[in-house]
Every structure is written in structure tokens, then in C-alpha cells.
Amino acid sequence: MGSLQKYYKQSATYKIFTGMFREFADFLDTLGKITLNGIDVAKFILKGQIEKSEVIEQCYRFGITSLPITLSIVGMTSIIVASQVALEMVKQGGGNFVGLLMTILIVREVGVIMSGFAIISMIGSSIASEIATMRVTEQIDAIEVLKVNPIRYLFVPRVIAGMLMMSPVVIIASAVGVIAGAVTSNLTSGLGYRAFFDSAWLGIYMKDLCVCLLKAVCFGGTIALISCSTGYYAKGGAKGVGEATNKAVVWSFVAIVIWDMFFAIAFFF
Numbered sequence: 001m002g003s004l005q006k007y008y009k010q011s012a013t014y015k016i017f018t019g020m021f022r023e024f025a026d027f028l029d030t031l032g033k034i035t036l037n038g039i040d041v042a043k044f045i046l047k048g049q050i051e052k053s054e055v056i057e058q059c060y061r062f063g064i065t066s067l068p069i070t071l072s073i074v075g076m077t078s079i080i081v082a083s084q085v086a087l088e089m090v091k092q093g094g095g096n097f098v099g100l101l102m103t104i105l106i107v108r109e110v111g112v113i114m115s116g117f118a119i120i121s122m123i124g125s126s127i128a129s130e131i132a133t134m135r136v137t138e139q140i141d142a143i144e145v146l147k148v149n150p151i152r153y154l155f156v157p158r159v160i161a162g163m164l165m166m167s168p169v170v171i172i173a174s175a176v177g178v179i180a181g182a183v184t185s186n187l188t189s190g191l192g193y194r195a196f197f198d199s200a201w202l203g204i205y206m207k208d209l210c211v212c213l214l215k216a217v218c219f220g221g222t223i224a225l226i227s228c229s230t231g232y233y234a235k236g237g238a239k240g241v242g243e244a245t246n247k248a249v250v251w252s253f254v255a256i257v258i259w260d261m262f263f264a265i266a267f268f269f
Helices: 002-009 012-047 052-065 067-091 095-136 139-145 150-189 193-203 206-232 237-268
Strands: none
Touching: 012 150, 012 206, 052 067, 052 095, 052 150, 067 095, 067 150, 095 139, 095 150, 095 193, 095 206, 095 237, 139 150, 150 193, 150 206, 206 237
């Protein structure tokens, strides 16, 4: 019986299931820690205990540093979609609806989702690796020895910056996406700019803009909170820094997709 048990523990099936269980347990543990950190961040914000100079620095990081890559991704995505949709719709007699379709797609989904992905890839990973490095090099321990709360000093400015700056980034990216869609539609199908934008105005409502901005605020705060938390609980030297950065990127991707699903069900279902 003992030899059979030993053989089973060495099998691939056992290793796969135990690995999945460890990953799931780690996910639940980290999710709980992220939630508790979010509660602490909210308490500090409500009390007004905010490092304003650090918030300004992080706002520059979220808003200005990430803007070029965000505009590139949203603009190219719009070009790809418009180049495949516009000509076919014009052929089918639906040219008057190209602007409507492109604007709804960009404002509701592409602008905010692609902006989120860009910020995760560039800013979220940077935050996670930065804080993870501080953890493994014991800089966070030194902060605690100095009686400074790490959540207030490290988390709060980044979460506030993410919530504040994601909205303007999304607005600019969505505008670029719409313009790129109009230019691409004109070049591929000959659709006039006036026809495109007249159609766009018919399909966009204040509700769409409000939901888009609310998404941006939630996405920005979530990305910052997850990135800070995964870095904060890093361990194991350089390998731990890499694992924390990987978790920050993957979990942020999953989180904003789940957020997006909730918004779609709540406002458009």
C-alpha cells in the first residue's frame, strides 16, 4: 500500500492536481489580501491622509508616460476593425451606419479595454516589480521601522493616480480611435467624413460616455491596487520579483475583463 501511494504521488496526474490546488489556494489568499488592502486604501483616502506630491508624480506616470503606447494600440485596433468592416458595409448598402458602429465599439469597449491592457503592460508591471524589489531588498521593512504605514505611502498615491488619470487617457485614446476609424473608412471604402461623423453622432449617447468614464475609474484603481499588492507580498529574491510582476499582469487582465462583463450586464443587458 505504501509503495502504491508513493508511486501515485510521483505520477503526473497527482502533480497536476496538487499544482492546480496550490495555485487556487494562492489565488484565494492573494484575493483576500488585495481586498483588505483596498479597504485600508479607502480608509486613508476618506481620512484625507494622502501624500500629494507622490500622487502628482504617479499621475504623471499613469497619464503621460503611458499615453504614446495607449494611443498606438487603440488607434491601430480601430484601423484594423475599420479596414475590415467599412468596405463590406458599404457594399451591402450600410455605409450610413459605419460611423455608428465604429463609435459605439470604440467608446463602449475598444477605447477603455485596450487602454487598460496598455497600462497593465507598461505601468502595472512596472509598479509590481518596483514594490517587489523594495520588499525583497527589505526597503519596506525599513519603512515600517520608521513608523510609516506602507499602505499609505506606497498604495494610496498609486491607486488615486490610477483612478484619476485613466479617464483622460481613455477619452484621448477613444477620440484618436474614432478619427483613425474615419480616416481608414474613407481610404478603404470611399466613405465621406461627413457621413461617418453624422452617423457617429446618431449612435452615441451620454450614457455611453458616463459608463466609459466609470469603467476607466474602476479599471485604473483595480490595476494599481493589484499591482501594488502582488509586489508587496513578493518573496524569494529575483525570482519572487518576476513572479509578482507576472501575477500583476495576469490578474489585472482577468480583473478588468470581469469588470467589463459586470458593466455590460448592468448597463447594456
